[in-house]
Amino acid sequence: MNDAGDGGSATRSALDVRTVLVPASDPAASAALIDLLPADAPLSWLRRGEGLVGWGVAATVRTSGPTRFSDAAKWWTETVAAATVEDSVDEPGTGLVCFGTFTFSDEPPADDFADGDSVLVVPQVVVGRRGDLTWLTTIGVADAHVEVADAPAPPVDLTFADGALSGDEWMEVVADAVSRIEAGDLEKIVLARDLVATAAAPIDIRWPLRRLAAAYPTCWTFHVDGLFGATPEMLVRRERGLVTSRVLAGTIRRTGDDERDLALAAMLAHSSKDLEEHEYAVRSVAEALEPYCSSMNVPETPFVLHLPNVLHLATDVAGVARDGESALELAAALHPSAAVGGTPTPVARALITEIEGMDRGRYAAPVGWMDATGDGEWGIALRSGVLHDNQVRLFAGCGIVGGSDPEAELAESQAKFVPVREALGG
Numbered sequence: 294m295n296d297a298g299d300g301g302s303a304t305r306s307a308l309d310v311r312t313v314l315v316p317a318s319d320p321a322a323s324a325a326l327i328d329l330l331p332a333d334a335p336l337s338w339l340r341r342g343e344g345l346v347g348w349g350v351a352a353t354v355r356t357s358g359p360t361r362f363s364d365a366a367k368w369w370t371e372t373v374a375a376a377t378v379e380d381s382v383d384e385p386g387t388g389l390v391c392f393g394t395f396t397f398s399d400e401p402p403a404d405d406f407a408d409g410d411s412v413l414v415v416p417q418v419v420v421g422r423r424g425d426l427t428w429l430t431t432i433g434v435a436d437a438h439v440e441v442a443d444a445p446a447p448p449v450d451l452t453f454a455d456g457a458l459s460g461d462e463w464m465e466v467v468a469d470a471v472s473r474i475e476a477g478d479l480e481k482i483v484l485a486r487d488l489v490a491t492a493a494a495p496i497d498i499r500w501p502l503r504r505l506a507a508a509y510p511t512c513w514t515f516h517v518d519g520l521f522g523a524t525p526e527m528l529v530r531r532e533r534g535l536v537t538s539r540v541l542a543g544t545i546r547r548t549g550d551d552e553r554d555l556a557l558a559a560m561l562a563h564s565s566k567d568l569e570e571h572e573y574a575v576r577s578v579a580e581a582l583e584p585y586c587s588s589m590n591v592p593e594t595p596f597v598l599h600l601p602n603v604l605h606l607a608t609d610v611a612g613v614a615r616d617g618e619s620a621l622e623l624a625a626a627l628h629p630s631a632a633v634g635g636t637p638t639p640v641a642r643a644l645i646t647e648i649e650g651m652d653r654g655r656y657a658a659p660v661g662w663m664d665a666t667g668d669g670e671w672g673i674a675l676r677s678g679v680l681h682d683n684q685v686r687l688f689a690g691c692g693i694v695g696g697s698d699p700e701a702e703l704a705e706s707q708a709k710f711v712p713v714r715e716a717l718g719g
């Protein structure tokens with residue numbers, strides 16, 4: 294674990310935090326939050342126009358390996374204890390907040406891919422919105438300049454190429470997994486693949502972010518330290534003692550024809566393959582949350598979540614927090630759910646490492662934010678990509694059970710690339 298720059302801990306011990314309401318007469322109160330982001334170090338967590346945007350770095354920590362969550366949680370507790378907070382709004386997400394992204398794997402990053410590890414960032418400026426309220430938080434800075442930024446430019450001359458494996462190679466991996474499932478080694482595994490998009494010049498992250506937020510308003514549009522996307526899956530939200538999780542697994546591609554899509558939704562709701570895949574995911578979340586909740590509600594039947602590119606089976610699990618575990622501690626306990634790992638989890642994780650053929654980095658791992666009380670939201674970084682200058686690595690994965698068809702899974706992965714792929718397009 295190390296603090297950023299030459300004065301991470303010194304900066305941290307001196308954090309002065311101030312949250313004020315933005316008056317309705319201020320243009321920032323009616324601007325779309327995403328439009329306020331400057332080009333330098335923007336952070337976002339937005340759904341339906343609400344949530345948090347931030348920029349600047351007041352403090353940060355990088356962690357890695359099996360203790361990446363607990364090290365980050367400890368650093369956050371210490372950071373909160375050392376801060377002086379003046380908060381006249383007092384809502385979840387006001388006062389001191391951090392944004393974070395974690396790696397999928399317990400393994401430290403294989404190379405000197407410095408931004409491939411796990412990160413918490415405390416921004417210097419946060420603008421938040423919830424219902425009619427818009428607030429401004431400044432951290433370690435006396436003042437903030439908040440205004441609608443110039444429109445970002447689109448990526449130049451973008452081309453797409455296969456990532457670690459070609460489509461054909463990936464289908465062979467899926468077929469291998471199906472035979473291992475049918476041999477009884479495991480019940481479910483989620484296998485992912487990547488694509489690489491290359492532009493002729495560095496990409497302004499705000500371009501895909503604005504497009505994702507517009508095209509996928511019911512998803513959480515995120516960006517933390519190069520990892521961005523619009524995820525439909527909430528690993529865990531903790532808000533004033535209530536814990537919720539939106540579990541997704543089981544997918545059908547949309548056709549674009551509303552009537553056909555409705556028929557597909559009915560098929561999905563009755564597909565035994567998808568219901569089985571979904572059941573594993575719900576069970577993994579319910580079992581992991583149980584020790585932390587005094588009561589829980591786990592619906593018996595999923596609903597169908599309609600997104601612009603796909604339909605998913607979805608279940609909203611809710612519980613009442615028993616003790617004071619923070620949203621991050623809960624996320625650590627839930628990761629990886631069977632929506633991104635498999636069943637049994639240890640067997641699936643080992644098989645992912647053995648046959649998937651790529652490093653997931655922060656794909657399919659917790660991404661989100663947390664406040665000083667430990668309330669926060671950690672989504673699963675799906676429908677996502679990671680930006681390095683002029684390149685984006687895009688990820689998509691599919692739940693594989695006995696009887697899964699490699700060709701159908703390849704088509705499903707292509708549908709899951711669509712959000713980031715189209716967001717990058719001109």
Ligand SMILES: C=C(O[C@H]1C=CC=C(C(=O)O)[C@@H]1O)C(=O)O
Pocket residue numbers: 483485526541542543544605631632633657675676688689690691692693709
């Ligand atoms: C792993 C991904 O999706 C998960 C979430 C929803 C549906 C899924 C599925 O049907 O396979 C996956 O479990 C991804 O989008 O990369």
